[in-house]
Amino acid sequence: MNLNELVPTLQLAIGPMILISGIGLILLAMTNRYGRVTDRARALRENPELAGRLPDGLAKQELAILAKRARSGRFAILSVTLSLLFAALLVCVLFTITFLGLDWAWAILALFGACMLCFLGGLGLFLHDVNLSLKTFRLSESAFADL
Template identity: 50%
Template sequence: MSPMTLAELVPVLQVAIGPVILVSGVGLLLLTMTNRLGRILDRTRLLVRERRAAGGDEGRLISAQLEILGRRARLVRTAITLATLSVLLASALVILLFLTALLRVEVAAALALLFAACMASLIAGLVWFLRDIHLSLVALQLEVEAVGREP
């Protein structure tokens, strides 16, 4: 087997740029998701302290918010897991692209499957992230309604 020439390597590099850019973009999404998870955890800790001192209607409102925050944390954790899986699949795609060129084997079906799995994982992660955003608005609505009921 002869070594790859530069003329053979350049097209592989060009094709590999797409998944590499995807890794960078999903990295920024992961940063956003982990920041959001951190805020959820911080808010949960704060409400747990407040719940210990609260009673009556206020205690029930805080308990409802804590339940929502727990659901949100699980949603964001799943979104982070799926986005991370997307990055891992994109990385595997780049490696397979280079191995395909280096070993001169044809694995187009595997490349297509990896790409489809990468995109499906990213889409699923974004759907879970949107579910968290929706749920955060439900929690906000609870707070707004509680303020409206105050004497």
């Protein structure tokens, strides 16, 4: 293998590497949000004084929504992590194909497709989490408006 054969492969690998960087930043935001959800749920469960300051039944309703948010966040993180895995495999496959001189365009297409599907699934679950958080906000807003 000479440099003329390697340069196009390096150029092709730059795209997935940028994708990995961007997805990593989104994963960071998701894990931070997931941590906040679990911290809030833990605070409501372990601190009866905090739950007592909320109007009747609001703590239980909020805990139920937080459980849904945690589940959604966990699956979003899993999906986006799988997307990262497929993007990293794509880079490895690009170099392997070039090194061995194979014509496996289907493998590149399959890995990129899997990467994008997992990424889109994770983003959809992330949006679901955002909508659930707005539901919690509206719930507490209406409960305090009645006071």
